[in-house]
Amino acid sequence: MSTTFGLLLGFAADRVLGDPRRFHPVAGFGRTASRLESHWYADSRAAGAAYTAALVGTTAVVGVAAERLTRDRPIAHTLVTAAATWTVLGARSLEREAETMATLLDEKDIPGARQRLSHLCARDATDLEADELARATVESIAENTSDACVAPLLWGGALGVPGLLAYRAINTLDAMVGYKSAKYANFGWASARLDDLVNLLPARVCAVLTGVTAGRFAAARRVWKRDAPQHPSPNAGPVEAAFAGALDLSLGGTNSYGSYQEDRGTLGDGPTPAVGDVRRTAVLARRVGFAAVGVAAMLAAVRKGRTWG
Structure with a gap:
């Protein structure tokens, strides 16, 4: 049970x-x-x-070594798992960024909000006004709830410390070299595809938990199934669509990333986000995080039970 306790303590x-x-x-x-x-x-x-394999492989080996060194010492293993979990999670920091953005928008500090948006995403905020800044924030909270909370917890539940560390290495490399640009179109291809692969299941679990914790599962599922295919990302699409359905908002549109533009289609049926929706989204993301750690803890307990068997 040390993995289970470690995940809960790290969370x-x-x-x-x-x-x-x-x-x-x-x-x-x-x-x-x-x-x-x-x-x-x-x-x-x-x-x-080769670059991706070297970095992810080395990180995974560190995780395996940590598991083996503490395998017969439950307290040490709990603390190592907790430290790894705390290290790879970003849910609380995401919530703080959401509050900062909401405060800036409340105060109508558009220049400050444009500058601050870079803490959440790589979108070009130069010409964004309050409503578009609110939409960008809501979408970033949704996507990062999966990437910075749900996915690492699930991989930790499934594989322990190696899962936690390897997932964060993959996701970090995707953020560094996996985006679309002339420089990284080829070099970042492996990092981007690997990130897509390891997020396939966690993103869909996040979408389910979003609907469940909002008490609007049917609406979230309907928007997810109908609108997510319009999104260019196989994983951000389901999550953002589920948040749109759960919050009764419309997300998506054309986003500028400086060197290129991305059409994300229209996700949802409600109004476009306003400033107040930033805080609503952060509250929902927090609920999803608590549900996710429960799922991860149960997954770790099941895995340990099978090991004993």
């Missing part, structure tokens, strides 16, 4: 403390990845695949 640490303010291991991983990229980069899929 609680994230709720209370948020991300570590100094010496964040994920930030350290990012710096290492950047240095390696400066030596390894080539405009080819093969180079990008």
Whole structure:
């Protein structure tokens, strides 16, 4: 049961403390990845695949070593799992960013909100007004609820510390080199596709939990099934569509990312987000997180039971 307790303890640490303010291991991983990229980069899929395999593989090995070293020491294993869980989760920090954006929009500080949006996504905010900033924030909260909370918890429940660390490595690399640009179209291909793969199931679990915790499962499911295929992402689409249905909003549209534009279609039937919807979305995301840690804890308990058998 040490994995179960570790997941719960790490989740609680994230709720209370948020991300570590100094010496964040994920930030350290990012710096290492950047240095390696400066030596390894080539405009080819093969180079990008080797880069991704090296970084993810090394991170997974660290996780396996941590599991084996604490395998026969339940208290140590609980603490290691808790530390890994706290490290890879970003739910509390996401909620704080949502509150910051809501406050800026309440105060009609549009320049400040445009600048702050970069903490949530890579969207070009230069010409965005309050309603578009609110939409961008709601969509980012939805997508990151899956990426920064539900997915790492589920992989932790399924595979323990190696699952937690490897997932965060994959997701971080996707954020660094997996986006569309001339530079990373080939080099970032493996990172982007691997991120799509490991998020296929967690994104759909997140969509289900969104409808359930909002008390609007039928509406969330209807919008998800109908509108998610319009979204270019196989995983962000179901999550954002489920949030749109659960909150009775319309999300999606054409987003600018500087060097390219992306049409996300129309998700949902309600009005477009207003400032108040940012806080509503954050509350729903929090509920999804609590449900997700419960699912992950049960998954870890089932896995441990099968190991004993």
